[in-house]
Structures are given as C-alpha cells and as structure tokens.
Amino acid sequence: MAGLCIGIAGAGLLGRLLAWRLARGGHRVTVFDPAAGPAPSFDGTGAAGFTAAGMLSPLAELDNATPALAAQGWRAIGLWQAVAQALDAPALMRRRGSLMLAHRGDLGAAQRVLARLETAPAGFPTPQALAPAALAELEPALQAANAWLLPQEGQIDTVATLEQLHRQVRGVGWRWGTRVADVSPGRLTLEGGEALAFDLAIDVRGAGARPALPVRGVRGETVWLRLAGHGLTRPVRLLHPRHRVYLVPRSADLLILGASEVESEDRSPVSLKSAVELMSAAHSVMPALAEARIERLDRNLRPALPDNEPRTELGDGLLRLNGLFRHGWLLAPALVEEALARAALVPALEAAA
Numbered sequence: 001m002a003g004l005c006i007g008i009a010g011a012g013l014l015g016r017l018l019a020w021r022l023a024r025g026g027h028r029v030t031v032f033d034p035a036a037g038p039a040p041s042f043d044g045t046g047a048a049g050f051t052a053a054g055m056l057s058p059l060a061e062l063d064n065a066t067p068a069l070a071a072q073g074w075r076a077i078g079l080w081q082a083v084a085q086a087l088d089a090p091a092l093m094r095r096r097g098s099l100m101l102a103h104r105g106d107l108g109a110a111q112r113v114l115a116r117l118e119t120a121p122a123g124f125p126t127p128q129a130l131a132p133a134a135l136a137e138l139e140p141a142l143q144a145a146n147a148w149l150l151p152q153e154g155q156i157d158t159v160a161t162l163e164q165l166h167r168q169v170r171g172v173g174w175r176w177g178t179r180v181a182d183v184s185p186g187r188l189t190l191e192g193g194e195a196l197a198f199d200l201a202i203d204v205r206g207a208g209a210r211p212a213l214p215v216r217g218v219r220g221e222t223v224w225l226r227l228a229g230h231g232l233t234r235p236v237r238l239l240h241p242r243h244r245v246y247l248v249p250r251s252a253d254l255l256i257l258g259a260s261e262v263e264s265e266d267r268s269p270v271s272l273k274s275a276v277e278l279m280s281a282a283h284s285v286m287p288a289l290a291e292a293r294i295e296r297l298d299r300n301l302r303p304a305l306p307d308n309e310p311r312t313e314l315g316d317g318l319l320r321l322n323g324l325f326r327h328g329w330l331l332a333p334a335l336v337e338e339a340l341a342r343a344a345l346v347p348a349l350e351a352a353a
Contacts, residue, residue, distance in 0.1 A: 003027065004345070007188045007198040009180035011035065012047035013158075013328055014204035014321050016165035017083075017336050023171045025346030030173040030198075032180050032188060034208075038166040040159060044267035044299050048206060049162055051222055051300040052329055053248040053256040055235045056080065056154040057098050059124055061327065063113050063244075069309070069327065071121045072334045077154050078351030079333035084156075085352065087164045095154035099135075100127070101144035101285050102239040110146055110239040125151040141231040144285050155235050155248055156329060180205065183212065186317035200343075203320040206303035207265075213311070213322050217265040217301030220326070221274055222258040224296035230255060230288060238281055245281040255292070257282050261302075261326050270297040302326060312339050319343065 004027045008015050011033035022029050035041065040050035058073030077095065084092040102110035117127060130138065130147040138149070166174075182189040183203035189195045203209055207217040232255060238245040248256045257278055275297060283289045305311055305323035310331060313320040319339060324331055333349075340346050 004199040006030070006200045006202065007032065007196060008202045008204065009183050009188055010204040010206060010208070011038070011166075011174065011176075012204065012206060013049035013162065013332050014324075014336065015202075016162055016169075017332055018202060018204065018340075019172045020165050020169045021336060021340060021346055021349070023169050027345065028171065030175060032175040032178045032190070034179040035176060037176050038163070038174065040162075042296060042298050044269075044301075046300070047162065048220070048300040048302050049328060050159055051220060051298050052158045053222060053235075053246060053258050054156040054158040054250075054329055055098065055237075055246055055248055056093070056095075056156060056330055057150065057235065057237065058330060059117060059120055059127070059150045059153060060098060060100060060237055061330065062117050062120055065327065066309075067119050067121050069331070070124070073327065073330040074121075074124065075351055076331055076334035077152075079337060079349060080154070080156055081352035082349055083333060084161075086349075087168055089160070089164055092161050092164065093154055093156040095152060096234050097149050097151045098153040098155075098235040098237065099139065099142070100148045100150065100237050100239055101142065102146040103284065104145040106240055107146055109241045113239055114148070139232060139234060141286055141288055142236065143287065153235070157250060158329060183209075183320070184318065185315060199317065200345075201318050203318070204322070206322065207301050209303070209320070209322055213305065213320065215303045215305055215322055218304045218325060219262040219264045219266060219299060220258065220302055221262065221270050221278070221297075221299045222256055223270070223275060223278055223294060224298065225255045225257055225282075225289060225292040226253055226295045227255065227289065227292035228253045230286075230292070232286065236285065238285055240281065243277060243281055245278060247282050247286065254295070255289075265301055267299065267301065270299055302328060310335055314339060314342055
C-alpha cells in the first residue's frame with residue numbers, strides 16, 4: 001500500500017520515527033505538534049524524548065517489566081542500529097554493554113533484582129559478576145563493592161537522533177505550533193475546530209492523548225554534567241533500595257544522570273532534594289564527579305497507561321501508539337515496525353545483527 005495521505009498528531013520520538021519510515025515508503029505525511037519548532041526546549045513542555053538519557057537496557061528492565069517487553073526491547077536494539085545506518089550516522093548509538101552497581105550495604109536489593117533478571121527469555125546474555133579489580137580494569141572511573149556487566153546492551157544519543165530524524169526526512173510537512181485536539185478515523189481535528197481528512201490518522205501525542213486514552217504523565221528528571229575526560233564508556237545503573245539511578249556517558253565530556261520515574265505530573269523545575277539525591281548517588285560510584293559542572297537540570301512527563309504497558313490500536317483509518325512509560329527509546333522502533341507491518345504500510349526494516 002503506497003501513496004497514502006497520512007496525518008500524525010505528535011512530533012516526539014514516535015511521531016518522527018513514523019514520519020521517517022512512512023515518507024521513505026512513499027506516503028505523503030504531515031506532522032502536527034504544539035511545539036514552536038523541531039529543536040529541544042528543555043523546559044518540561046517539549047517532547048519527552050529529548051529529556052531521556054537513552055539507555056537501551058532490555059535485560060536490566062526485567063527489574064519491573066515483563067519478559068515479552070524485554071524481548072521487544074532486545075529486537076529494538078538491532079532496529080536502532082539499522083536506523084542509525086540508514087541515517088548514515090552509526091555513531092548515534094553504541095553497544096558495549098551496561099553495568100549494574102551496588103554498594104556493600106545494598107547487596108540484598110541487588111540480589112532481588114538479579115533474581116528477576118533470571119526470567120529473561122531464551123537467548124539473552126547472562127549478567128557477569130565483576131570483582132572490584134575487574135570493574136576497575138573495565139571502567140577505571142567507577143568504584144563499587146558489587147558490579148555486574150550486562151553484555152550487548154546499548155545506548156543512543158537521544159537529542160542527536162531526534163534531530164537527524166527531522167533533518168533527514170524528505171517529503172514530510174511539519175505543522176509546528178499546531179495542537180491537535182482530537183484524533184478519529186481518517187481525521188485530525190485541530191484546536192479551534194478545523195478538521196482535516198486523511199487516509200490514515202495517527203495519534204502519538206503521549207500524555208496529550210487524553211481523554212481518548214486513560215494516559216497519565218510520569219515525571220522523569222535528568223542532570224546534565226560536564227566533566228572533561230570523565231572516562232566512563234558504558235551506561236551505569238545503581239541498584240538501591242529507594243532510588244533507580246542511572247548514569248549515561250553522552251560524549252567524552254558529557255554525562256546524563258537521571259532517576260527512572262516519579263509518580264507526578266508536575267512539570268516544574270527539578271527540586272533541590274531530587275538534585276542532591278541524584279548527584280550524591282552518582283558521586284558515590286564515580287568520585288571524579290566531584291569536579292563535574294552542572295550544565296542543565298531537565299524534567300519531562302512520560303506517558304503511561306494504567307497497566308504501564310505500551311498499547312497499539314489499529315483500525316480502519318486510525319493508528320494509536322501510546323503508553324511507552326519508561327521504555328520509550330527501548331521499545332519505539334520495535335513498536336513502530338510491528339504497527340506498520342500490521343497495516344502493510346512499508347517494507348519491513350531488518351534489524352542489524
């Protein structure tokens with residue numbers, strides 16, 4: 001099926017990925033979004049995908065996700081590699097594994113997480129325990145009493161990928177500063193009442209999809225830290241009884257520090273308490289961060305449904321994708337490929353080996 005007129009409500013991660021795939025498949029695509037333009041705003045109101053650190057950790061996500069979701073995430077890593085290659089930007093993602101760390105007093109919490117990781121589907125790699133000396137050899141910047149390497153997991157540069165998906169797409173109309181009030185089969189209704197007809201209407205508005213879906217916003221917070229020559233080469237997840245803290249090297253002198261989820265729809269700036277807890281946790285495993293400079297405190301809302309599972313609804317003239325929760329970058333390409341395959345809209349994108 002080629003040459004359809006398709007309207008997409010939402011220019012975040014899913015919207016840009018869908019627009020890129022559909023335009024490459026020969027469809028006429030128009031994307032509508034309330035943001036002023038394609039660039040990140042870092043004020044809590046733009047696309048949540050810009051705020052994310054970009055960990056691609058399907059095995060680690062078994063801490064609080066199903067084996068089926070982890071299997072989707074595992075396939076998505078290969079799909080992200082294929083996307084990066086198609087964009088002629090392979091450096092957008094790296095796949096060197098990730099690390100889980102735990103302090104001596106938190107070993108019990110770590111063991112509970114490791115027990116859940118044993119539910120991994122067949123074919124997943126097994127976490128490899130690292131003695132302190134082995135950790136120091138692998139990542140000299142880190143220190144922890146307990147460490148595990150999760151082989152073949154990866155990371156993606158979220159900001160650069162979103163920019164490339166917008167910049168390299170051809171034949172797509174971008175309607176910035178335009179809010180979609182309602183999405184129905186073959187129709188997008190704009191705020192103000194204007195109704196536009198399409199062969200296919202796609203709703204990927206995230207938390208903006210209410211009341212069509214019972215979606216809520218879950219707050220995520222990140223701290224951008226600048227430290228020249230920090231030396232970290234792999235994403236790190238700190239196992240702690242109270243906090244889910246991650247640290248992701250974005251470049252040779254930039255790291256993204258974050259907390260995975262806060263049950264709140266508050267879009268206000270990061271609080272002192274959150275910032276101190278995040279940075280203290282990171283400093284406890286990476287002492288060199290004492291000299292890091294705080295470049296940005298960011299926050300945004302990620303869309304979640306009541307069961308915290310993603311949902312795809314496909315009918316005559318309508319496609320909805322929502323509820324990616326904390327798994328947006330991990331799952332997006334797999335969910336997009338599955339939806340487009342069901343709709344027979346574009347040839348399949350083969351995952352890289």
